[in-house]
Amino acid sequence: MSNKYTSNLHIEKAKTSKIKDVDFDNLNFGRTFTDHMFICDYVNGEWQQPKIIPYQAMSMDPSARVFHYGQAVFEGMKAYKDDDGGVFLFRPKENFNRINKSCARLAMPEFPENYFFEGLTTLLNLDKDWIQPGIGNSLYLRPFAIATDSAIAAAPSDSYRFMIICSPAKAYYKGTVKVLIAEEFSRSANGGVGFAKAAGNYAAQFYPTSLAQKKGYQQVIWTDADTHTFLEEAGTMNVFFRINDTLITAPISDRILDGVTRKSLIQLAKDNNIECEVRPIKVSEIVEASKNGTLKEIFGAGTAAVISPIEGFEYKETYYELPEIGDHSYSSILKNNMLNIQHNLAEDKNGWRFEVK
């Protein structure tokens, strides 16, 4: 990225804060937004002046390409506060790199790194009262980019908008989760956009997930579209399987999102002397392991919940229950380790924490 994008952030502060009206103990995920937002338009082949302005609705033409062709990508990250009021991000460079990978795959222009970081840190400084300290609390950050051109030809847009909006979040955790292993529907194809955080990947999962929910499962674990025999990932989480004392997770590919939590957990497993294999894993292998008692844990890994332990899974009309192992589970060990690093309560020997100054 050329260095023409040097700092010139414009800031317009909100006249009053909405924070007084927020019940931080009863937050509905993703429905409450902070006082400010970051916005930067791409016009005539250039990113224009980045701005922070009061959070507000925007005017969109009905022909804006995002509505018609789904040319839109996003990220999900969190800011944490420690008891001294320090504000931290977790590996934000990973999210920055990933949104630009997503942009490239969707034929959208990449966003400049210093605009991203200056915007993000300035926004967090302005809205830092919205970050509650304490494990489980965070400010969810949603960078995203959309095609804004007013033209319905099926081709890439000429203009785009990059934004960051922020929403205070409690732990996303809602008890353990039962999952259905996909046998018919699929999430992505070889040569497709599954590895990107492309907007359309998510809507495509809503209907199959709603069918799973009707059967009593909260999530679907996707399998390869081709044979439905290899385990891939869940809707917004990568997945780990523990057989005996070994963790296994599928390799990333053009079908699977390269999750920041996943890659951090692979490293943390190493740091905790837990063996972790990254290799293709067959549904039949976990069914077999469940039958012979060697399948100890399955958990999802993603920014929202860090780790979601999975209670059981259905495959081919049979339900397989996972054993209860409690505090000594790998999921508890790794989750606590991650949360403590994120909240500045544990040593960060991998240099993942990023203090917002």
Place this chain on the structure above:
Amino acid sequence: MSNKYTSNLHIEKAKTSKIKDVDFDNLNFGRTFTDHMFICDYVNGEWQQPKIIPYQAMSMDPSARVFHYGQAVFEGMKAYKDDDGGVFLFRPKENFNRINKSCARLAMPEFPENYFFEGLTTLLNLDKDWIQPGIGNSLYLRPFAIATDSAIAAAPSDSYRFMIICSPAKAYYKGTVKVLIAEEFSRSANGGVGFAKAAGNYAAQFYPTSLAQKKGYQQVIWTDADTHTFLEEAGTMNVFFRINDTLITAPISDRILDGVTRKSLIQLAKDNNIECEVRPIKVSEIVEASKNGTLKEIFGAGTAAVISPIEGFEYKETYYELPEIGDHSYSSILKNNMLNIQHNLAEDKNGWRFEVK
């Protein structure tokens, strides 16, 4: 669909028309819109009062789910005018049914039939001056639906907006087209959303198509994601191959859009005593046929251009050129037949024309 959705269309007319400013001889596809638009919101589990209002920008919250999860579907159809000022649609019920199939797959509520037809015909009556008579002229109609809920949880929206916007169009035809047959990238997966006009399907094609364009090809013909050996469809067109005197087109599936033009051409071929086979077709078959001189034509079929003859294709770094056959080509015969039916210039023995009264 229950009959609670009875007619109660609200109409607010534009004070002045923009039509004077439009150069109908130099239209850029999809950039000019008529004076009015149709809009209907879904709130609290119900479609609200449908409205026709002056074409205008709308206010959207940055957290609207369409921006984040691509929960959006659309249709593409055209209105034609004959020399007596009669206005016609072509098989509009097909588009209505298809958008509701798309909605179902994207976990969006289906739209009521009488709202759709009343909205569409009223809109066309209001904006009928925008439809130019003459073959090649039309008013392109874009029904679409988007998720409007202001919440960034990755789940179906609670509220939606259904709209119809209209854009005058000249023949989309831009000379013949060269295509690249996909060997690496793919458009859709088994069990995915390829059969739906889901917004995200289109953005996913922009980057691979841009790579093809750099090599001198205007379009990609997609193959099955799994083996890249079977021919599927192009970005916004189904595809027909003529070997000797037989047309062949791939069967529809959950990966391929059930095109109105495709299904009409299959019938018109029959009506014209042209043999047409609907069956899986291998890339190797057309490569072979090209080599031995039996491959006579390839053409794309879709609402935008009706038929786009293809001049040649590249596969595995080899370019195969199609012979020139001119006016006696099946593509010319069928295209003229279709256009004449659409413009009320030929007998419509299949009952496809729909007069807007």
